[in-house]
Amino acid sequence: MPVRSLARLLSVAALVAFAAMASLVAPDALAQAGAKQNRVVMQVSDNDPAKWNLALNNARNLQSDLGAANVDIEIVAYGPGIGMLKSESVVGNRVAEALGKGVSVSACENTMHGQKLAKADMLDGIGYVRAGVVEIMQKQQQGWAYLRP
Amino acid sequence: MPVRSLARLLSVAALVAFAAMASLVAPDALAQAGAKQNRVVMQVSDNDPAKWNLALNNARNLQSDLGAANVDIEIVAYGPGIGMLKSESVVGNRVAEALGKGVSVSACENTMHGQKLAKADMLDGIGYVRAGVVEIMQKQQQGWAYLRP
């Protein structure tokens, strides 16, 4: 094998190694992408309509500043905050508006069970998570920022 | 040195370089592992027994939903929240129960110093951190999720 062919072969090998490296580095690249993509999970756990309005204001401001297409927002209501998502909620109209603009809104089924609430007792169009606290933890561990309005 | 030996030598060198790379990438792999393992640090900084109960409820729900073996939980009480961990705390029994189930519960020594509290004034079995706020920051920077009940 002439030396020149060997050199060419090794260049190819180096490229292959480089590509392999790059794929190893990919999880980090994803983490970086996470740093670019805007994602926020908001905790609503107070029985306080002022807090519910703040959460909805925060979501609206995030969308208006970044563009609704450029930010993922999930509002998770649990414990004493579950009232935000009951049918008779004083912020029902605003929740519907947020849902219409692509905000995820999730009720904690653990809390609903504890308060004997069925889905029929809740606002239309919302989502459900088994445990609000688990959802909030997992979202953070997937790179979402946390906000407690 | 024959070209074939050189090629073999370079292959080995490439593997060594690859291994070195992989070890460099390892911290990221750990971060990924962190994304799988469930870890939550909870802040208790309100002088409000309702909040103390919420923190304990949240810990219980995390353990019951994920399995106590599958989630690390640390409750850090500091500032106005330190009362949760005093001997006469109204949630003393529940703190003992949480400790028994493997939840870490830590009191801030800075706060204790400021309020002239000694360890003898505190609940049995709890842990201590020099500064609650530093503990909460460091846990997050080690990949723990944050929760303020």
Next chain:
Amino acid sequence: MPVRSLARLLSVAALVAFAAMASLVAPDALAQAGAKQNRVVMQVSDNDPAKWNLALNNARNLQSDLGAANVDIEIVAYGPGIGMLKSESVVGNRVAEALGKGVSVSACENTMHGQKLAKADMLDGIGYVRAGVVEIMQKQQQGWAYLRP
């Protein structure tokens, strides 16, 4: 080209490839550095001077425990918390003191606009961010820990 020169050339090439890899891995290294460097973004969104004092206490404790040079702290006031940074704020002196010690203190321009506040209405020396909630999200996604005093 003698084989020895080729080997030397390839060693150099390997080093160059290694350096290229290292630069790819750098974002991760930075994330690690972030895990070592202490960085906290604090949310102040309550119209409650007790909370403002707690935020300032937390900042002071972080600096005294870690050394002011070893921790980056940003306090972001928005929504109902904006009063902390108005000229007539009851914690004006303490904010000035924190600024003097290198704490960043930022007011939300969205909130100021909503409350018809100009920079002339605010404390001297503070900074401004377009949207407090975006700032708090982005800092977290850059590896800062979150604290809501």
